[in-house]
Amino acid sequence: MKTKYNTHLFLLSLCGAVLTAAPSMSFAEAVAQEEFLALQQRVEQLEASLRFVKNTQVEAIATEAFASMPMTPKDKSSLIESVVQTIQAREESANFPWMDAEKWPKLQRGMTPEEVVAVLDQPTLNEPSMHKRVDFVYTYQGRRVATAKKVTGIVRFYKGKVIEIEAPDL
Amino acid sequence: MQRKTNKQTNNIMKMKKELLASLTSAALFGSVANAEIPLTDDLSAYGYIDMAYTDADDGENLEGGAAEFELGFAFNPVDSKWSAVAELSFRGTGDFSTAGSEDVTTDWETFTISYAASDELSFTLGNILSYQGFETYDATGLFQFSYLGRGPVYSAAYAYGASADYATDDYALGLWIGEADDSLSYEFLAAYTGIEGLTAKFIYADDPGYETANLWASYDVNAFTFAIEYVQTDFTDESELEAYMALVYYSLGDAGITLRFSDVDYDGTDYEKFTISPSYSFSDNVFGLLEVSFVEDGEESATELAAELIYSF
Numbered sequence: 085m086k087t088k089y090n091t092h093l094f095l096l097s098l099c100g101a102v103l104t105a106a107p108s109m110s111f112a113e114a115v116a117q118e119e120f121l122a123l124q125q126r127v128e129q130l131e132a133s134l135r136f137v138k139n140t141q142v143e144a145i146a147t148e149a150f151a152s153m154p155m156t157p158k159d160k161s162s163l164i165e166s167v168v169q170t171i172q173a174r175e176e177s178a179n180f181p182w183m184d185a186e187k188w189p190k191l192q193r194g195m196t197p198e199e200v201v202a203v204l205d206q207p208t209l210n211e212p213s214m215h216k217r218v219d220f221v222y223t224y225q226g227r228r229v230a231t232a233k234k235v236t237g238i239v240r241f242y243k244g245k246v247i248e249i250e251a252p253d254l
Numbered sequence: 255m256q257r258k259t260n261k262q263t264n265n266i267m268k269m270k271k272e273l274l275a276s277l278t279s280a281a282l283f284g285s286v287a288n289a290e291i292p293l294t295d296d297l298s299a300y301g302y303i304d305m306a307y308t309d310a311d312d313g314e315n316l317e318g319g320a321a322e323f324e325l326g327f328a329f330n331p332v333d334s335k336w337s338a339v340a341e342l343s344f345r346g347t348g349d350f351s352t353a354g355s356e357d358v359t360t361d362w363e364t365f366t367i368s369y370a371a372s373d374e375l376s377f378t379l380g381n382i383l384s385y386q387g388f389e390t391y392d393a394t395g396l397f398q399f400s401y402l403g404r405g406p407v408y409s410a411a412y413a414y415g416a417s418a419d420y421a422t423d424d425y426a427l428g429l430w431i432g433e434a435d436d437s438l439s440y441e442f443l444a445a446y447t448g449i450e451g452l453t454a455k456f457i458y459a460d461d462p463g464y465e466t467a468n469l470w471a472s473y474d475v476n477a478f479t480f481a482i483e484y485v486q487t488d489f490t491d492e493s494e495l496e497a498y499m500a501l502v503y504y505s506l507g508d509a510g511i512t513l514r515f516s517d518v519d520y521d522g523t524d525y526e527k528f529t530i531s532p533s534y535s536f537s538d539n540v541f542g543l544l545e546v547s548f549v550e551d552g553e554e555s556a557t558e559l560a561a562e563l564i565y566s567f
Binding site: 209211212213214215216217218221240243244 | 292300394397423450451474479503505508510533535537538539540541564566
């Protein structure tokens with residue numbers, strides 16, 4: 085989140101700088117060298133900030149990847165593979181938090197929709213059911229980032245309570 | 255404008271009830287389902303296709319086909335208290351031998367703008383479905399194919415007006431106000447849902463054309479659903495309608511069976527119907543049923559048959 089914020093801050097600042105500079109371009113003769121140098125210095129500062137943010141992010145990912153690497157030399161996969169897996173896991177966690185296999189056993193019959201959302205996040209689909217003993221159905225559907233395998237989980241509600249849970253094959 | 259009475263039944267169908275409840279953040283019974291197909295973050299579409307065939311041993315021909323196609327759009331921005339719904343219904347006339355484009359009628363059904371003042375209180379303006387009836391307006395919420403009477407037993411269906419609804423987990427109150435024949439028309443709803451499995455509603459309607467009291471209750475216990483209903487309407491032309499209904503539904507997982515008995519007295523003419531309807535949910539989206547009804551209509555009797563398949567999306 086902080087990384088995104090910094091990146092957005094940078095882009096906004098850059099846009100601001102460009103927009104500020106744009107009108108001045110038509111009056112290039114009127115631009116003082118001091119102003120030009122100040123703007124150039126500002127852009128350099130922002131680029132440096134962005135490099136720092138990127139480096140921090142990569143460092144964090146690498147640290148996480150190293151921690152998860154197998155210990156025996158025989159089982160060691162490549163560092164690149166481990167980093168890729170970590171990035172994929174992060175992407176999956178950000179986009180499909182319900183794909184965490186540890187979350188589904190936390191669901192129980194009798195839970196309210198709000199309690200289900202608190203565990204799994206918002207469903208992909210939320211549909212009424214034609215079944216007379218099901219009022220509506222939460223469907224969680226997506227593809228695993230690493231394998232592109234399509235997975236689906238379903239939670240059915242009746243009278244505002246969970247009555248059936250079909251966990252995805254994660 | 256007098257509220258429409260050319261529909262067989264007028265209850266808030268399950269799908270619509272849940273959708274509207276979600277949209278207004280004021281679910282009558284705690285339901286929060288909303289629309290099915292997200293078109294954008296704020297707009298979604300939903301609907302159903304209803305195919306039905308009917309026959310009877312009273313000389314009527316086989317009728318049916320595409321009974322109804324309904325398409326609805328719901329605009330429901332997440333961070334806004336305002337929401338809107340528009341539903342379009344295409345209905346076949348039911349003449350199997352001449353089914354074609356000329357037999358299709360198109361109607362606006364729910365057509366509303368709502369404001370959710372709080373989680374409990376909401377206000378709605380537009381073409382709103384009546385509070386009346388255990389039997390739902392749309393086929394998706396019915397336990398069987400046919401309705402309990404020969405003609406409409408509820409005095410209202412969709413009508414333009416404004417409503418205020420207050421709902422908690424235990425009870426709900428609603429007031430609809432519209433206009434008919436240059437006079438006020440209104441409906442009042444009181445519902446109780448404080449006991450698990452129980453839903454009880456009382457609806458009172460006062461219109462320049464009629465005055466109606468409608469009371470119904472349903473109770474789910476294990477695999478059974480029990481329901482009873484009473485409707486009494488005094489029309490301004492001094493005709494009267496009185497209807498009773500009792501229903502039992504037994505769920506066998508995806509399958510189920512409905513038994514229903516109804517007795518309707520309209521201006522001294524008695525109409526009795528006993529219905530048996532096995533049904534099956536092929537999935538959450540596909541539902542089919544068969545029905546046989548034994549009807550005593552005044553001095554005449556008939557056996558009516560029906561088969562129906564509904565696909566919702």
